[in-house]
Amino acid sequence: MTFDFDTCPERRNTGSTKWNRYSGRDVIPLWVADMDFRCAPEIVEALHARVEHGVFGYTEPPAELAPVICDVLARDHGWNVDPEWIIWLPSLVVGLNVVSRALADEGDAVLTTVPIYPPFMSAPRNAERTLLTVPLVTRALPGGAEHWEWDWEALEAAVTPHTRLLLLCSPHNPTGRVWSDSELQTLAHFAARHDLLVVSDEIHCGLVLDTDKRHRPFAGLDTDTSKRTVTLMSASKTFNLPSLGCAFAIASDPQLRARLRRTMAGIVHHVGGLGYTATLAAYRDAGSWHQALLHYLSGNRDLVETALSRMPGLRSWHVEATYLSWIDARGLGTHDPLRLFESAGVGLYDGAQFDAPGFLRLNFACPRTLLREALQRMRAALPV
Ligand SMILES: Cc1ncc(COP(=O)(O)O)c(C=O)c1O
The missing domain is CATH 3.90.1150.10 (Aspartate Aminotransferase, domain 1)
Known part of the structure; x- marks a missing residue:
């Protein structure tokens, strides 16, 4: 086709x-x-069929949706996720704001690198958490081209005893980097050493353009990393659906999931039915x-x-x-x-x-x- x-x-x-x-x-x-x-x-057809039905009452996610997402994560990224680990969200920006409240307490600091997609900075500020930013740096590669990478010394220097949460963007907006396995491993060791929780925004994971690169979910590195990580994802960036309002968090640790649910309760609106329909068609059929x-x-x-x-x-x-x-x-x-x-x-x-x-x-x-x-x-x- x-x-x-x-x-x-x-x-x-x-x-x-x-x-x-x-x-x-x-x-x-x-x-x-x-x-x-x-x-x-396929997405337009699925939405047409749903609209044709004409009844738009309160809607649960289709039973097939979480298993389909888990299949895609295993197939495309080698990451085995239990459907129970998924928490539905209306958008990733909501997710960034929820985690800033749920995973860092008053007086705690949230660490991220800059340049960065603006809500990584506004979400901790909205939650009145201290924001710590560390600049990424450019470095020449063999062959002369440059790329953006982590400044590990600056990261170590920035972290404080009050730092609870690291916000990671992977792949990275705006530099376009796909972090290598070794960069992610170094970051995982850093998080373990300072006992940080990590939120990994992987909304761009379906948009790796270099055929010799592969997106590696941060939480998929090992069990310890999985336990301290909440991953944020959505079909909306890859399949161009941001106005339909369907995203999800993935957390293997039940306590982290409970903290997110407590913060969201009664405040964060559930996902709309059309968002679920489009997301299922995207991952299953497109x-x-x-x-x-x-x-x-x-x-x-x-x-x-x-x-x-x-x-x-x-x-x-x-x-x-x-x-x-x-x-x-x-x-x-x-x-x-x-x-x-x-x-x-x-x-x-x-x-x-x-x-x-x-x-x-x-x-x-x-x-x-x-x-x-x-x-x-x-x-x-x-x-x-
Ligand atoms: C890294 C990143 N996170 C989140 C978003 C926004 O996600 P949502 O529309 O689900 O709030 C974007 C949009 O560009 C993004 O680049």
Whole structure:
């Protein structure tokens, strides 16, 4: 079966967060992380059938859903999960806020690395927990290219006796890294040494673009790591379903699950029926669409990397996973690179929100003609 990623239905005037920002302006929006693609036909069909039924009373997850998710996790990531370990959530951001309250007490600190997806910083702050951030660093690889990695010494220096929780993003938004087994092992030892709980946000795990890399669930490393970890996942990033509100936490430790449930009770809304329907169809039926998507996104990634490498004043890094490119625009010598590109007709995400002023994030999950146009506009905004 072939799938059409080259055309997208008009998203203006559909309430799209991404497109509304520049409503009435000729600005191509490449900021918030959703995709300008129709989702898999199997998902649309499943939703049609559910809507056709016409009754939308209180809804439990389909009995098949948790076992299907466990099968996918075992097949794609070599991780054996018991369906009982799953707790349903309406979104991952809700999950980050719940864990910040449930797994760290008042006076405790939460540790994460920057740059990072903004809710990693806002969730601990919303919970009035102390936030500790450690910068990731770039390092040259054999062959000359650079990548982002952990600064283990800085991590050791940052941790305090009050630190209870480490927030990990794997694969990493915004740097696009797929953490290697050895990086994850080092992190697991660090967590064990300081007796930290770990929340591993793995929402991008289905978006590994490099065919020689594989996502390794942090909690799947060993039993001790599993016991101290809550993993957050969802089909919404890979299958483009964020407005349908279905995500889940996985925790093998019953006490951690009890703490999450206590914090959520009566406050966190249950998942909507359409979210369950779409998630089941995504994991069970949309494998061919998923493979075709990865192929298309890899092509877009290559286009972006070539184009950015020819833009003076910008630095960027190879995107191993996600559909997000992380750009250092400090070499442009302007204090507001976001505005520069907006004026040229391209809407990027401001790095300041990721704790990295002078950086930008570019979302390349859109039809290639639109992406080409955006890259040409960016180039035209720069000196020759
Ligand atoms: C790392 C990460 N976590 C969570 C989210 C948001 O998840 P949700 O829409 O389920 O709240 C995103 C969205 O881009 C993300 O990149």
